[in-house]
Amino acid sequence: MKDTPDDSELLLGPREVARLLGVTPRTVARLSRDGILSTTRTSGGHRRFRLDEVYALLKSGDAIRDSEQQKSAQRSPSPEARRAP
16 A cells, blocks of 8 residues: 555646746646646536646646747737738
8 A cells, every 4th residue: 555645646736737837827727728738626616737747748848838829829919910000
């Protein structure tokens, strides 16, 4: 019998994940919503993230960059739209 859980059994809240990834909790929620990071829900409906998945995402880094680029593209108008009178 194991005394301590391994990384696949450890669950983190959005703030803890955000701190590890260097993003905001809102970005963590977006990563979850976009299917980049899977979640488990508590009985109260709060998101929890598996530590091993967070580490895997952190190692790849690509998914976070892609998500941030999509967010930026949605916020800022295209150069053509900025030039329109």
